[in-house]
Amino acid sequence: MIDILSIVQDNDRYNLHGHTQFCDGHANMEDFVREAVAQQFSHYGFTPHAPTTAESPVNMSREAMKPYLDEVQRLREVYGTQINILAGLEIDYIDGFGPNDPYFMSLPLDYSIGSVHFIPSIHDENEWVDIDGRFERFKEKVPQYFDGDIEWVVRTFFRQMTRMVELGGFDIVGHLDKIGHNASMYRPGIDTEPWYDALVRDLIDAIMDHHYIIEINTKAWPEHHRFFPNERYFGLLRRYQAPVIFNSDAHYPHLINAGRCEAMVLY
Template sequence: MKRDGHIHTPFCPHGSSDPFELYIEKAIANSFEEITFTEHAPLPANFVDPTPEQDSGMDSAQLHNYIEQLQRLKELYKAQIKINIGLEIDYIVGYEAETRQFLNEYGKFLDDAILSVHFLKHDDNYYCIDFSEEVYLHFAEQVGGIQEMYDHYYQTVQMSIQADLGPFKPKRIGHPTLIHKFQLAHSLQIDDKNQIESLFTKMARSGYELDLNSAGLSKPLCKEPYPPLDLVTFAQKIKLPVVFGSDAHTAKDLHQHYSQISQKFKF
Protein backbone atom coordinates (compact mmCIF):
# COMPACT_ATOMS: atom_id res chain seq x y z
CA MET A 1 0.00 0.00 0.00
CA LYS A 2 1.35 3.42 -0.93
CA ARG A 3 1.43 5.48 2.23
CA ASP A 4 3.15 8.70 3.26
CA GLY A 5 3.06 9.01 7.03
CA HIS A 6 4.95 12.26 7.67
CA ILE A 7 3.58 15.41 6.02
CA HIS A 8 3.59 19.02 7.17
CA THR A 9 1.01 21.66 6.37
CA PRO A 10 0.23 25.39 6.05
CA PHE A 11 0.04 25.41 9.86
CA CYS A 12 3.82 24.93 10.07
CA PRO A 13 5.37 28.29 11.02
CA HIS A 14 8.66 27.40 9.30
CA GLY A 15 7.07 25.70 6.29
CA SER A 16 5.02 26.91 3.33
CA SER A 17 1.50 28.20 2.83
CA ASP A 18 0.61 25.40 0.40
CA PRO A 19 -3.00 24.41 1.20
CA PHE A 20 -4.01 20.94 2.38
CA GLU A 21 -5.81 20.32 -0.90
CA LEU A 22 -2.59 20.72 -2.89
CA TYR A 23 -0.98 17.91 -0.90
CA ILE A 24 -4.08 15.73 -1.06
CA GLU A 25 -4.60 16.11 -4.79
CA LYS A 26 -0.94 15.32 -5.46
CA ALA A 27 -1.13 12.21 -3.28
CA ILE A 28 -4.20 11.02 -5.18
CA ALA A 29 -2.55 11.76 -8.53
CA ASN A 30 0.42 9.64 -7.45
CA SER A 31 -1.82 6.74 -6.41
CA PHE A 32 -1.17 7.00 -2.69
CA GLU A 33 -3.84 5.24 -0.69
CA GLU A 34 -3.11 6.77 2.70
CA ILE A 35 -1.46 9.90 4.07
CA THR A 36 -0.95 11.37 7.52
CA PHE A 37 -0.62 15.07 8.18
CA THR A 38 1.80 15.40 11.08
CA GLU A 39 2.16 19.06 11.88
CA HIS A 40 4.63 20.06 14.58
CA ALA A 41 2.55 20.15 17.74
CA PRO A 42 2.61 23.28 19.89
CA LEU A 43 5.57 23.22 22.22
CA PRO A 44 4.96 23.28 25.99
CA ALA A 45 3.94 26.77 27.08
CA ASN A 46 6.76 26.94 29.63
CA PHE A 47 9.44 25.76 27.18
CA VAL A 48 11.54 28.46 25.48
CA ASP A 49 12.11 27.52 21.84
CA PRO A 50 15.85 28.06 21.22
CA THR A 51 15.50 28.78 17.50
CA PRO A 52 15.88 32.44 16.42
CA GLU A 53 12.29 32.82 15.23
CA GLN A 54 10.86 30.50 17.88
CA ASP A 55 8.90 28.79 15.15
CA SER A 56 9.55 25.09 15.82
CA GLY A 57 5.95 24.27 16.71
CA MET A 58 2.45 25.20 15.67
CA ASP A 59 0.75 28.16 17.32
CA SER A 60 -1.43 26.60 20.02
CA ALA A 61 -4.25 29.00 19.11
CA GLN A 62 -4.43 27.30 15.69
CA LEU A 63 -4.69 23.72 16.91
CA HIS A 64 -8.48 23.47 16.93
CA ASN A 65 -8.65 24.96 13.44
CA TYR A 66 -6.05 22.44 12.23
CA ILE A 67 -8.07 19.53 13.56
CA GLU A 68 -11.38 20.87 12.26
CA GLN A 69 -10.02 21.45 8.76
CA LEU A 70 -8.65 17.93 8.59
CA GLN A 71 -11.88 16.42 9.90
CA ARG A 72 -13.71 18.14 7.03
CA LEU A 73 -11.15 17.03 4.43
CA LYS A 74 -11.15 13.44 5.70
CA GLU A 75 -14.86 13.27 4.95
CA LEU A 76 -14.62 15.14 1.66
CA TYR A 77 -11.93 12.85 0.20
CA LYS A 78 -12.80 9.57 1.92
CA ALA A 79 -13.79 7.88 -1.34
CA GLN A 80 -10.41 8.66 -2.89
CA ILE A 81 -7.83 8.44 -0.12
CA LYS A 82 -7.51 7.76 3.58
CA ILE A 83 -6.44 10.91 5.40
CA ASN A 84 -5.15 10.63 8.96
CA ILE A 85 -5.14 13.51 11.41
CA GLY A 86 -1.77 13.52 13.13
CA LEU A 87 0.86 15.55 14.91
CA GLU A 88 4.62 15.37 15.27
CA ILE A 89 5.20 15.52 19.00
CA ASP A 90 8.53 16.72 20.37
CA TYR A 91 10.13 14.70 23.11
CA ILE A 92 11.90 17.27 25.30
CA VAL A 93 13.84 16.07 28.33
CA GLY A 94 12.31 17.60 31.44
CA TYR A 95 8.94 18.32 29.83
CA GLU A 96 7.45 14.85 29.97
CA ALA A 97 4.58 15.91 32.26
CA GLU A 98 3.58 18.79 29.98
CA THR A 99 3.72 16.53 26.93
CA ARG A 100 1.63 13.87 28.65
CA GLN A 101 -0.96 16.48 29.61
CA PHE A 102 -1.11 17.75 26.03
CA LEU A 103 -1.58 14.25 24.65
CA ASN A 104 -4.25 13.44 27.23
CA GLU A 105 -6.18 16.49 26.04
CA TYR A 106 -5.73 16.18 22.28
CA GLY A 107 -4.79 12.55 21.64
CA LYS A 108 -8.43 11.52 21.21
CA PHE A 109 -8.61 13.67 18.06
CA LEU A 110 -5.61 12.00 16.42
CA ASP A 111 -5.54 9.02 14.08
CA ASP A 112 -1.76 8.80 14.00
CA ALA A 113 1.26 10.58 15.47
CA ILE A 114 5.05 10.72 15.48
CA LEU A 115 7.41 11.20 18.43
CA SER A 116 10.61 13.01 17.49
CA VAL A 117 13.73 14.42 19.07
CA HIS A 118 14.79 17.83 17.76
CA PHE A 119 15.98 19.41 21.02
CA LEU A 120 18.95 18.26 23.04
CA LYS A 121 19.67 19.47 26.57
CA HIS A 122 23.09 20.33 27.99
CA ASP A 123 23.85 22.28 31.17
CA ASP A 124 20.22 23.40 31.48
CA ASN A 125 20.21 24.80 27.94
CA TYR A 126 18.35 23.38 24.95
CA TYR A 127 19.60 23.27 21.37
CA CYS A 128 17.63 22.55 18.21
CA ILE A 129 20.09 20.05 16.82
CA ASP A 130 18.80 20.11 13.24
CA PHE A 131 18.37 23.88 12.93
CA SER A 132 21.69 24.69 11.27
CA GLU A 133 25.21 23.47 10.69
CA GLU A 134 26.43 26.16 13.07
CA VAL A 135 24.19 25.05 15.95
CA TYR A 136 25.09 21.41 15.29
CA LEU A 137 28.86 22.03 15.45
CA HIS A 138 28.52 24.38 18.41
CA PHE A 139 26.59 21.76 20.35
CA ALA A 140 29.27 19.17 19.57
CA GLU A 141 31.87 21.55 20.97
CA GLN A 142 29.76 22.08 24.10
CA VAL A 143 29.47 18.36 24.88
CA GLY A 144 33.06 17.42 24.08
CA GLY A 145 33.05 16.33 20.46
CA ILE A 146 31.14 14.79 17.57
CA GLN A 147 31.06 11.29 19.06
CA GLU A 148 29.76 12.67 22.34
CA MET A 149 27.04 14.55 20.47
CA TYR A 150 25.94 11.37 18.69
CA ASP A 151 25.90 9.50 21.99
CA HIS A 152 23.83 12.26 23.58
CA TYR A 153 21.34 12.18 20.75
CA TYR A 154 20.80 8.41 20.83
CA GLN A 155 20.49 8.46 24.61
CA THR A 156 17.73 11.06 24.25
CA VAL A 157 15.90 8.98 21.65
CA GLN A 158 16.16 6.01 24.01
CA MET A 159 14.62 8.18 26.73
CA SER A 160 11.76 9.09 24.40
CA ILE A 161 10.95 5.42 23.92
CA GLN A 162 11.00 4.75 27.66
CA ALA A 163 9.11 7.90 28.69
CA ASP A 164 5.65 7.62 30.19
CA LEU A 165 3.62 9.98 28.01
CA GLY A 166 0.27 8.42 28.71
CA PRO A 167 -2.18 6.32 26.66
CA PHE A 168 -1.96 8.57 23.60
CA LYS A 169 1.82 8.43 23.28
CA PRO A 170 2.81 8.19 19.58
CA LYS A 171 3.90 4.78 18.42
CA ARG A 172 6.13 5.91 15.56
CA ILE A 173 9.61 7.31 16.20
CA GLY A 174 10.44 10.14 13.82
CA HIS A 175 13.69 10.30 11.81
CA PRO A 176 15.71 8.40 14.47
CA THR A 177 19.05 9.23 12.83
CA LEU A 178 18.41 12.97 12.53
CA ILE A 179 21.85 13.50 14.06
CA HIS A 180 23.17 12.63 10.57
CA LYS A 181 21.63 15.78 9.05
CA PHE A 182 24.95 17.65 9.04
CA GLN A 183 27.26 14.64 9.02
CA LEU A 184 29.24 15.98 6.05
CA ALA A 185 30.01 19.16 7.98
CA HIS A 186 32.68 17.32 9.95
CA SER A 187 35.47 15.06 8.79
CA LEU A 188 34.98 12.26 11.32
CA GLN A 189 33.61 8.87 10.39
CA ILE A 190 31.26 8.01 13.23
CA ASP A 191 30.34 4.34 13.49
CA ASP A 192 26.93 4.40 15.14
CA LYS A 193 25.57 1.21 13.58
CA ASN A 194 25.47 -0.69 16.87
CA GLN A 195 23.70 2.20 18.59
CA ILE A 196 21.06 2.36 15.87
CA GLU A 197 20.54 -1.41 15.84
CA SER A 198 20.16 -1.40 19.61
CA LEU A 199 17.64 1.43 19.34
CA PHE A 200 15.66 -0.40 16.66
CA THR A 201 15.65 -3.61 18.67
CA LYS A 202 14.14 -1.79 21.65
CA MET A 203 11.59 -0.13 19.37
CA ALA A 204 10.54 -3.49 17.94
CA ARG A 205 10.25 -5.09 21.38
CA SER A 206 8.17 -2.16 22.64
CA GLY A 207 5.73 -2.12 19.74
CA TYR A 208 6.93 1.02 17.97
CA GLU A 209 7.10 1.87 14.28
CA LEU A 210 10.00 3.40 12.35
CA ASP A 211 9.63 6.61 10.35
CA LEU A 212 11.65 5.93 7.20
CA ASN A 213 12.17 9.59 6.48
CA SER A 214 13.34 10.46 2.98
CA ALA A 215 14.03 14.16 3.65
CA GLY A 216 17.70 13.57 4.46
CA LEU A 217 18.36 12.67 0.84
CA SER A 218 17.61 16.28 -0.05
CA LYS A 219 19.89 17.74 2.63
CA PRO A 220 23.29 18.65 1.12
CA LEU A 221 25.23 17.76 4.26
CA CYS A 222 23.39 14.46 4.82
CA LYS A 223 22.63 12.82 1.45
CA GLU A 224 20.88 9.80 2.93
CA PRO A 225 17.48 9.07 4.41
CA TYR A 226 16.87 8.84 8.14
CA PRO A 227 17.83 6.05 8.77
CA PRO A 228 20.33 4.95 6.08
CA LEU A 229 19.00 2.20 3.83
CA ASP A 230 21.21 -0.57 5.25
CA LEU A 231 19.63 0.08 8.65
CA VAL A 232 16.17 -0.14 7.09
CA THR A 233 17.14 -3.64 5.98
CA PHE A 234 18.01 -4.45 9.59
CA ALA A 235 14.71 -2.98 10.79
CA GLN A 236 12.75 -5.19 8.45
CA LYS A 237 14.84 -8.21 9.46
CA ILE A 238 13.81 -7.77 13.10
CA LYS A 239 10.21 -7.08 12.04
CA LEU A 240 10.18 -3.44 13.13
CA PRO A 241 7.27 -1.89 11.16
CA VAL A 242 8.52 0.69 8.67
CA VAL A 243 6.39 3.63 7.49
CA PHE A 244 7.62 5.83 4.66
CA GLY A 245 7.53 9.55 5.41
CA SER A 246 8.55 12.34 3.07
CA ASP A 247 8.59 14.97 5.84
CA ALA A 248 7.36 17.40 3.19
CA HIS A 249 7.06 21.03 4.23
CA THR A 250 5.88 22.02 0.74
CA ALA A 251 3.62 20.24 -1.73
CA LYS A 252 6.57 20.10 -4.13
CA ASP A 253 8.46 17.87 -1.69
CA LEU A 254 5.57 15.52 -1.03
CA HIS A 255 6.62 11.87 -1.56
CA GLN A 256 10.20 13.01 -2.24
CA HIS A 257 12.46 10.08 -3.17
CA TYR A 258 9.64 7.56 -2.70
CA SER A 259 10.33 5.86 -6.04
CA GLN A 260 14.01 5.41 -5.26
CA ILE A 261 13.35 3.93 -1.84
CA SER A 262 10.36 1.79 -2.80
CA GLN A 263 12.40 0.04 -5.47
CA LYS A 264 14.38 -1.58 -2.67
CA PHE A 265 11.79 -1.97 0.08
CA LYS A 266 8.21 -3.05 0.38
CA PHE A 267 6.17 -1.14 2.92
Protein backbone atom coordinates (compact mmCIF):
# COMPACT_ATOMS: atom_id res chain seq x y z
CA MET A 1 0.00 0.00 0.00
CA ILE A 2 1.32 3.43 -0.89
CA ASP A 3 0.87 6.78 0.82
CA ILE A 4 -1.55 8.43 -1.60
CA LEU A 5 -1.75 11.73 0.24
CA SER A 6 1.99 12.24 -0.03
CA ILE A 7 1.64 11.89 -3.83
CA VAL A 8 -1.14 14.44 -4.22
CA GLN A 9 0.19 17.01 -1.76
CA ASP A 10 1.48 20.11 -3.59
CA ASN A 11 1.30 18.18 -6.86
CA ASP A 12 -1.16 18.65 -9.70
CA ARG A 13 0.48 16.21 -12.14
CA TYR A 14 -1.15 12.89 -11.36
CA ASN A 15 -4.27 10.88 -12.08
CA LEU A 16 -5.14 7.84 -10.00
CA HIS A 17 -8.42 6.84 -11.66
CA GLY A 18 -8.22 5.52 -15.21
CA HIS A 19 -9.64 2.81 -17.46
CA THR A 20 -8.01 0.86 -20.29
CA GLN A 21 -8.34 -2.21 -22.50
CA PHE A 22 -8.89 -4.27 -19.34
CA CYS A 23 -12.41 -2.82 -18.92
CA ASP A 24 -14.21 -0.06 -20.82
CA GLY A 25 -11.28 2.23 -21.62
CA HIS A 26 -10.72 3.18 -25.24
CA ALA A 27 -6.95 2.67 -25.44
CA ASN A 28 -4.19 0.42 -24.15
CA MET A 29 -2.43 1.00 -20.86
CA GLU A 30 0.76 1.95 -22.69
CA ASP A 31 -1.05 4.73 -24.61
CA PHE A 32 -2.14 6.27 -21.30
CA VAL A 33 1.36 6.04 -19.87
CA ARG A 34 2.84 7.69 -22.98
CA GLU A 35 0.32 10.54 -22.72
CA ALA A 36 0.97 10.94 -18.99
CA VAL A 37 4.72 11.12 -19.65
CA ALA A 38 4.11 13.69 -22.42
CA GLN A 39 2.08 15.77 -19.95
CA GLN A 40 4.86 15.40 -17.37
CA PHE A 41 2.73 13.60 -14.82
CA SER A 42 4.59 12.31 -11.78
CA HIS A 43 2.12 9.44 -11.16
CA TYR A 44 -0.46 7.53 -13.17
CA GLY A 45 -2.72 4.98 -11.48
CA PHE A 46 -4.76 2.37 -13.32
CA THR A 47 -8.13 1.36 -11.89
CA PRO A 48 -9.91 -1.15 -14.14
CA HIS A 49 -13.47 -2.04 -13.12
CA ALA A 50 -12.78 -4.98 -10.82
CA PRO A 51 -14.40 -8.40 -11.07
CA THR A 52 -17.91 -8.31 -9.63
CA THR A 53 -20.83 -10.65 -9.09
CA ALA A 54 -23.25 -8.43 -11.01
CA GLU A 55 -23.76 -9.18 -14.67
CA SER A 56 -21.61 -6.61 -16.39
CA PRO A 57 -19.89 -6.29 -19.76
CA VAL A 58 -17.71 -3.57 -18.28
CA ASN A 59 -16.01 -5.28 -15.35
CA MET A 60 -12.86 -7.35 -15.88
CA SER A 61 -12.82 -11.09 -15.24
CA ARG A 62 -10.70 -12.72 -12.55
CA GLU A 63 -8.72 -14.39 -15.33
CA ALA A 64 -7.64 -10.93 -16.54
CA MET A 65 -6.15 -9.95 -13.17
CA LYS A 66 -2.73 -11.52 -13.69
CA PRO A 67 -2.31 -10.14 -17.25
CA TYR A 68 -3.30 -6.72 -15.90
CA LEU A 69 -0.80 -6.79 -13.05
CA ASP A 70 1.88 -8.19 -15.40
CA GLU A 71 1.30 -5.28 -17.77
CA VAL A 72 1.73 -2.78 -14.93
CA GLN A 73 5.05 -4.45 -14.15
CA ARG A 74 6.17 -4.41 -17.79
CA LEU A 75 5.30 -0.71 -18.16
CA ARG A 76 7.20 0.08 -14.96
CA GLU A 77 10.27 -1.54 -16.47
CA VAL A 78 9.96 0.51 -19.68
CA TYR A 79 8.80 3.88 -18.29
CA GLY A 80 9.76 3.69 -14.62
CA THR A 81 12.46 6.36 -14.86
CA GLN A 82 9.96 8.84 -16.32
CA ILE A 83 6.81 8.24 -14.29
CA ASN A 84 5.50 6.27 -11.32
CA ILE A 85 2.91 3.74 -12.46
CA LEU A 86 0.48 2.44 -9.86
CA ALA A 87 -1.67 -0.68 -9.82
CA GLY A 88 -5.16 0.02 -8.53
CA LEU A 89 -8.72 -1.18 -9.00
CA GLU A 90 -12.11 0.49 -9.03
CA ILE A 91 -14.06 -2.00 -6.98
CA ASP A 92 -17.85 -2.16 -7.07
CA TYR A 93 -19.82 -2.47 -3.90
CA ILE A 94 -22.52 -5.12 -4.32
CA ASP A 95 -24.22 -6.61 -1.25
CA GLY A 96 -22.16 -9.63 -0.30
CA PHE A 97 -19.19 -8.88 -2.55
CA GLY A 98 -17.34 -5.61 -2.28
CA PRO A 99 -13.94 -4.05 -1.64
CA ASN A 100 -13.57 -5.82 1.72
CA ASP A 101 -13.74 -9.28 0.14
CA PRO A 102 -10.66 -11.43 0.89
CA TYR A 103 -10.09 -11.81 -2.86
CA PHE A 104 -9.26 -8.12 -3.21
CA MET A 105 -7.28 -8.07 0.02
CA SER A 106 -5.04 -10.83 -1.38
CA LEU A 107 -4.05 -8.87 -4.51
CA PRO A 108 -0.74 -6.95 -4.69
CA LEU A 109 -2.36 -3.57 -5.30
CA ASP A 110 -0.99 -0.11 -4.54
CA TYR A 111 -4.47 1.15 -3.65
CA SER A 112 -8.14 0.81 -4.55
CA ILE A 113 -11.18 2.98 -5.18
CA GLY A 114 -14.58 1.95 -3.81
CA SER A 115 -17.50 2.90 -6.07
CA VAL A 116 -21.19 2.18 -6.55
CA HIS A 117 -22.37 1.64 -10.13
CA PHE A 118 -25.08 -0.95 -9.45
CA ILE A 119 -28.17 -0.95 -7.26
CA PRO A 120 -30.72 -3.76 -6.82
CA SER A 121 -33.94 -3.79 -8.78
CA ILE A 122 -37.00 -2.69 -6.78
CA HIS A 123 -38.58 -6.05 -7.72
CA ASP A 124 -35.67 -8.40 -7.02
CA GLU A 125 -32.88 -7.66 -4.57
CA ASN A 126 -30.65 -10.14 -6.38
CA GLU A 127 -30.89 -8.34 -9.70
CA TRP A 128 -28.23 -5.63 -9.86
CA VAL A 129 -28.81 -2.83 -12.31
CA ASP A 130 -26.11 -0.53 -13.68
CA ILE A 131 -27.33 3.02 -12.98
CA ASP A 132 -24.02 4.66 -13.89
CA GLY A 133 -24.13 4.58 -17.69
CA ARG A 134 -25.41 7.12 -20.14
CA PHE A 135 -28.74 8.85 -19.52
CA GLU A 136 -30.33 7.37 -22.66
CA ARG A 137 -30.16 3.93 -21.00
CA PHE A 138 -30.82 5.18 -17.46
CA LYS A 139 -34.16 6.75 -18.39
CA GLU A 140 -35.33 3.39 -19.77
CA LYS A 141 -34.22 1.52 -16.66
CA VAL A 142 -36.07 3.72 -14.16
CA PRO A 143 -39.54 2.49 -15.25
CA GLN A 144 -38.24 -1.01 -16.08
CA TYR A 145 -36.43 -1.86 -12.83
CA PHE A 146 -37.54 0.79 -10.33
CA ASP A 147 -41.24 1.40 -11.08
CA GLY A 148 -40.40 4.94 -12.14
CA ASP A 149 -39.48 5.83 -8.54
CA ILE A 150 -36.47 8.09 -9.01
CA GLU A 151 -36.37 8.96 -5.29
CA TRP A 152 -36.05 5.25 -4.47
CA VAL A 153 -33.16 5.02 -6.95
CA VAL A 154 -31.39 7.96 -5.31
CA ARG A 155 -31.95 6.74 -1.75
CA THR A 156 -30.81 3.23 -2.65
CA PHE A 157 -27.64 4.57 -4.28
CA PHE A 158 -26.71 6.49 -1.12
CA ARG A 159 -27.60 3.51 1.08
CA GLN A 160 -25.23 1.33 -0.94
CA MET A 161 -22.51 3.99 -0.72
CA THR A 162 -22.95 4.18 3.05
CA ARG A 163 -22.74 0.41 3.45
CA MET A 164 -19.59 0.33 1.38
CA VAL A 165 -18.04 3.06 3.52
CA GLU A 166 -18.94 1.18 6.71
CA LEU A 167 -17.48 -2.11 5.46
CA GLY A 168 -14.24 -0.63 4.10
CA GLY A 169 -11.42 -2.43 2.33
CA PHE A 170 -10.46 0.46 0.01
CA ASP A 171 -8.60 3.77 0.13
CA ILE A 172 -10.48 6.30 -2.01
CA VAL A 173 -14.24 6.92 -2.21
CA GLY A 174 -15.09 7.20 -5.92
CA HIS A 175 -17.53 9.82 -7.32
CA LEU A 176 -19.61 9.89 -4.13
CA ASP A 177 -22.76 11.54 -5.56
CA LYS A 178 -22.59 10.28 -9.13
CA ILE A 179 -26.29 9.36 -9.16
CA GLY A 180 -27.00 13.11 -9.08
CA HIS A 181 -26.09 13.39 -12.75
CA ASN A 182 -28.58 10.88 -14.19
CA ALA A 183 -31.20 11.61 -11.52
CA SER A 184 -31.16 15.34 -12.22
CA MET A 185 -31.52 14.73 -15.94
CA TYR A 186 -34.51 12.50 -15.13
CA ARG A 187 -36.01 15.05 -12.73
CA PRO A 188 -34.35 18.46 -13.06
CA GLY A 189 -33.49 20.04 -9.72
CA ILE A 190 -33.76 16.79 -7.71
CA ASP A 191 -30.17 17.18 -6.53
CA THR A 192 -30.94 20.56 -4.93
CA GLU A 193 -33.92 19.28 -2.92
CA PRO A 194 -33.37 19.23 0.89
CA TRP A 195 -33.76 15.44 1.32
CA TYR A 196 -31.18 14.84 -1.41
CA ASP A 197 -28.79 17.36 0.09
CA ALA A 198 -29.17 15.62 3.47
CA LEU A 199 -28.22 12.28 1.91
CA VAL A 200 -25.01 13.73 0.49
CA ARG A 201 -24.09 15.44 3.76
CA ASP A 202 -24.77 12.29 5.80
CA LEU A 203 -22.58 10.29 3.42
CA ILE A 204 -19.76 12.83 3.65
CA ASP A 205 -20.00 12.64 7.45
CA ALA A 206 -19.76 8.84 7.31
CA ILE A 207 -16.76 9.05 5.00
CA MET A 208 -15.02 11.48 7.37
CA ASP A 209 -15.75 9.19 10.34
CA HIS A 210 -14.02 6.33 8.50
CA HIS A 211 -11.03 8.40 7.28
CA TYR A 212 -11.10 7.72 3.56
CA ILE A 213 -9.66 9.90 0.85
CA ILE A 214 -12.45 11.63 -1.10
CA GLU A 215 -12.19 11.74 -4.84
CA ILE A 216 -13.14 14.88 -6.75
CA ASN A 217 -14.05 13.14 -10.01
CA THR A 218 -13.78 15.36 -13.09
CA LYS A 219 -14.83 12.91 -15.80
CA ALA A 220 -18.13 14.68 -16.60
CA TRP A 221 -16.62 18.16 -16.69
CA PRO A 222 -15.83 18.37 -20.45
CA GLU A 223 -19.32 17.23 -21.53
CA HIS A 224 -21.61 18.21 -18.66
CA HIS A 225 -19.71 20.78 -16.56
CA ARG A 226 -20.27 18.74 -13.45
CA PHE A 227 -17.95 17.39 -10.75
CA PHE A 228 -18.55 14.47 -8.36
CA PRO A 229 -19.07 15.49 -5.64
CA ASN A 230 -20.88 18.56 -6.91
CA GLU A 231 -18.89 21.75 -6.38
CA ARG A 232 -21.55 22.98 -3.92
CA TYR A 233 -19.95 20.56 -1.42
CA PHE A 234 -16.40 21.83 -1.92
CA GLY A 235 -16.83 24.38 0.90
CA LEU A 236 -18.00 21.69 3.30
CA LEU A 237 -15.06 19.43 2.40
CA ARG A 238 -12.65 22.30 2.92
CA ARG A 239 -14.16 23.07 6.34
CA TYR A 240 -13.76 19.41 7.26
CA GLN A 241 -10.18 19.55 5.97
CA ALA A 242 -11.06 16.38 4.09
CA PRO A 243 -8.24 14.55 2.34
CA VAL A 244 -9.12 14.93 -1.36
CA ILE A 245 -7.70 13.74 -4.66
CA PHE A 246 -8.51 15.13 -8.13
CA ASN A 247 -9.07 12.31 -10.62
CA SER A 248 -10.13 12.47 -14.28
CA ASP A 249 -11.49 8.90 -14.45
CA ALA A 250 -10.04 8.89 -17.98
CA HIS A 251 -11.26 6.44 -20.61
CA TYR A 252 -9.31 8.17 -23.42
CA PRO A 253 -5.63 9.23 -23.29
CA HIS A 254 -6.35 12.80 -24.38
CA LEU A 255 -8.64 13.23 -21.34
CA ILE A 256 -6.21 12.24 -18.57
CA ASN A 257 -6.11 15.81 -17.26
CA ALA A 258 -9.63 16.87 -18.28
CA GLY A 259 -11.38 19.01 -15.68
CA ARG A 260 -8.69 18.55 -13.05
CA CYS A 261 -7.27 22.07 -13.16
CA GLU A 262 -10.78 23.58 -13.23
CA ALA A 263 -11.73 21.60 -10.13
CA MET A 264 -8.53 22.53 -8.31
CA VAL A 265 -9.13 26.21 -9.00
CA LEU A 266 -12.70 26.01 -7.69
CA TYR A 267 -11.79 23.93 -4.63
